[in-house]
Structure formats: C-alpha cells, structure tokens
Amino acid sequence: MSARTIHMTAIGGVGMTSLAGLLVALGHRVRGSDLEVYPPASDQLAALGVPVAKGYGAENLLPRPDLLVMGNAIRADNPEAVEARRRGIPTLSMPEALETLLLLPRTPLVIAGTHGKTTSASFLAWVLETAGRKPGWFIGGAPLDLPAGYRLGEGAEFVLEGDEYDSAYFDKGPKFLHYRPAGVVLTSVEFDHADIYRDLDHVKSSFARLLGLLSDAAPLAVSAEFPHALEVARDSGRTFASFSATGDADWSAVDLMDGPEGLRFLVRGPGEEFALRSPMLGRMNARNILGVAVLARAFGVEAEAIQRATETFHGVRRRQEVVLAGDVTLIDDFAHHPTAIEGTLTALRDRYPGRRVWALFDPRSNTTRRRIFQDQIADALAEADVVVFGPVHLAEKIAREDRFSPSDACARIAGHGRSAEAAEDHDSLVARVLEGTRPGDVVVVLSNGAFGGVLGRLEAGL
Numbered sequence: 001m002s003a004r005t006i007h008m009t010a011i012g013g014v015g016m017t018s019l020a021g022l023l024v025a026l027g028h029r030v031r032g033s034d035l036e037v038y039p040p041a042s043d044q045l046a047a048l049g050v051p052v053a054k055g056y057g058a059e060n061l062l063p064r065p066d067l068l069v070m071g072n073a074i075r076a077d078n079p080e081a082v083e084a085r086r087r088g089i090p091t092l093s094m095p096e097a098l099e100t101l102l103l104l105p106r107t108p109l110v111i112a113g114t115h116g117k118t119t120s121a122s123f124l125a126w127v128l129e130t131a132g133r134k135p136g137w138f139i140g141g142a143p144l145d146l147p148a149g150y151r152l153g154e155g156a157e158f159v160l161e162g163d164e165y166d167s168a169y170f171d172k173g174p175k176f177l178h179y180r181p182a183g184v185v186l187t188s189v190e191f192d193h194a195d196i197y198r199d200l201d202h203v204k205s206s207f208a209r210l211l212g213l214l215s216d217a218a219p220l221a222v223s224a225e226f227p228h229a230l231e232v233a234r235d236s237g238r239t240f241a242s243f244s245a246t247g248d249a250d251w252s253a254v255d256l257m258d259g260p261e262g263l264r265f266l267v268r269g270p271g272e273e274f275a276l277r278s279p280m281l282g283r284m285n286a287r288n289i290l291g292v293a294v295l296a297r298a299f300g301v302e303a304e305a306i307q308r309a310t311e312t313f314h315g316v317r318r319r320q321e322v323v324l325a326g327d328v329t330l331i332d333d334f335a336h337h338p339t340a341i342e343g344t345l346t347a348l349r350d351r352y353p354g355r356r357v358w359a360l361f362d363p364r365s366n367t368t369r370r371r372i373f374q375d376q377i378a379d380a381l382a383e384a385d386v387v388v389f390g391p392v393h394l395a396e397k398i399a400r401e402d403r404f405s406p407s408d409a410c411a412r413i414a415g416h417g418r419s420a421e422a423a424e425d426h427d428s429l430v431a432r433v434l435e436g437t438r439p440g441d442v443v444v445v446l447s448n449g450a451f452g453g454v455l456g457r458l459e460a461g462l
Contacts, residue, residue: 010071018150058083093168095178112162113187121161131305142317168361189228195366219298224249245287327439329439333455356378359384362447378409382416426452448460
C-alpha cells in the first residue's frame, strides 16, 4: 500500500495515539489535532514525529490529506468534520482505519467482554510474544511487560482489545465489528455503558453481532461464569469452548490458590492439563489467564510457552497496580462496574490477609454517575473495611432523581457493618485518608478517570 497523508482529529486519546504509531510504522505521513494533548500521549506523538495542531479548525485540513481518521468524541458539527464533508475528504473511524489499513492480511484475535478486556488482550500478546510468534497488537491500556499498547508485529497474529463502545458520529456500531475476528475470547457480558446501550438485551445484541462475524472454523472461548455470555454464545448456534475459574466448564482452573505468593492453579481441558503460576492477584485474573490459554492452545501455542508467559506477566497499568508499597500499600485500579469492584476487593483480601482495606470510589463513568447500580455498587464496596466516596463527576448534568447517591450508598454499606462516608470534594477525601490510615493498611483507588488527582496526592502524602 502506498504511503498516504493522514490527518487524525482528536488524536490525543489512548486509542488514536496508538493508531498513529501503527500508521507511522506502516510508512504513512501522519498529523493530527486536538483541544489538548497531555503526557504520555504528547510525548509519544512527539517521539513519532507527528505534528499536532491545538484546537479544531478547517485550516487543519490544509494541505488536503488523503484520508481523515476521526475519534469517537467528535460531533458532526465539529469544524473539521464539516470541512471534510464539504471537500469530500474520505473519512474513517478509528476501527475502520485499523480494518482498512492494517487487518486485511493479518489473523485478528479479538478479546471482547464487559470485564477483563485490557488485561486479557495484553496477556494474549505476551503469550504469543513468549512463544516467538512476533505478534502485533492494539490494546486500550498500558501493559507493564510490553513496550507500548500497540505494535505492528511481523507475525500473522494481531491481538485486539474488542471495545463494545461506538466508533464515530457516522459509525455508531461497536468498534469490534470492524476487527474481522479469526478467534475470540468472550470474557463476560453484563450491562454497562448506559449512555449508548438501552438495556442488557441491547448489550447482548452487540456481542451477538461480533460472534456472527466468526467463520465456522474460528475458535471461540466463552466464560462460563457469566450466564449472559453463555446465552449469547449458545444463541449463535456455533461451537465454542467454555472456561471457568470457579466451576465446571470445558476448561477449568483446578485447585486455585491465591495468596501473598501469587496465583497457583491447574489448567484442565479436553485431554490435557498443566500448572500455572502468576504474580497477578484474584480469581478474576485466573479467569482472564484461563480464557487466553484456551485460545492460545487453539492456535497451537505450546503449554510450556503459556506457563513461561504466565510466570512473567505483571498485568496492565491501573489494573490492581501497586504504586506504593510502604507502611501503607496504595493500589490503583480501573474498576467501576460492581462486578469488577467486588472482584478487586475480594482479591485484595486474599493477597493481604488480616489487613484493613480502604476503598476510595469515584462515581465517574456514564453508568456509575447514575442510580442504575446504586445498591450493587454499595454491596460490592462493602467488601472493604472503610469506604470513602468522591463527589459524583459532573453531578449537575444529571437530574437528582437519576443521580447516584453517595449518602444512600453509605447508609447501605453501614448496614453491612462497614464504615463509609461521602467526601464533599477531593481535598477532604485525601485529608481523610492521610489522617486515618495506619501502618499495614491497604488503600485502593477505584476510578476510570483522573479522580481529581487523588492517587498522586496520596502517593506523595503517604
């Protein structure tokens, strides 16, 4: 494919910045624009030699690019979107650009599901790399063991984190519908993303469309721990392998132990079994590892390579990431769905037995800012000894009767016999933790965003 001049509108997002790196690796001339670009994206783009215009404007499309790639935060009335339509500049969404410019000659392996996508996709890339397959990958996070969240790769396999969120103002389907899957791990199916999905059936319909893209011969691994994932797989009418870290399935994690020395379990599948050891924590990560192992075996990766990869894989930034291990242990975690919150807190109980656990929760996502999971969030957080809520993000944009209530959640958590309070602002939250923690405590920050800089301030203060 000949080199093209490609402009990327909203280039500063994690996915768009990674795509820019892939496009440069393919030999294209890339430039972009955004309102603001912060580190590490700004540093990454500068290292790639990608110029970035500050702000959006028709002038950013001069000289005329061969192609425009538009992030999903851009609206139809954005001046660059308007100018591209006026001038007839070919425009693609981010996943369309991946499909068109990169995936056609590859073997795309897609990790999809409500939970565990980033960790599982990172682990699959690490397994294939450990096995000498030289894969490429495109992951919406920062893997701790890989050089970046993306790589072009030299081998056939290309690992993708299959996001169910929409693609662009002109491309409202899930991103993963563009990924031409040759194999899929379906980690879980639950309701999330209340801003774009009406209900659980709407969510399930998107995953059903993904499975509909698979050929009859393509491997599909599905978590048996999530009934709606199994339902979507069974309704597809296709053959699949189930996996579970908690019960019976085609592939199971047997004799699972989690403690200060890490995860230990035996993988048992049709006609084979092998032992795995991992520094990761929690049953949910055993499930992530197991699902990847099933797909990797289907593509001929030897069990010995999976064992070596499991022992040396340390996860992803902001997924149960220990950022401070002093008198007080401080952990950064992306969990914002009740299932993920409970999984993280249960894992911390196993990894740090007998220690007091603090959970600091940021009601920030489009789902958790609303009352959709009001009681479920409180019940999940009650796994901690002390819970402190931050203020609801952009609370004024949600009607009071529809808005998540930290005070109601505190009352419910108190009913579980745990301590809970709602901080008025981020300053008072930080002060409460710095004053209240004692040696041996474990503090986990649960947020899918900036959380008012709470993590960094606690790291400095502790």
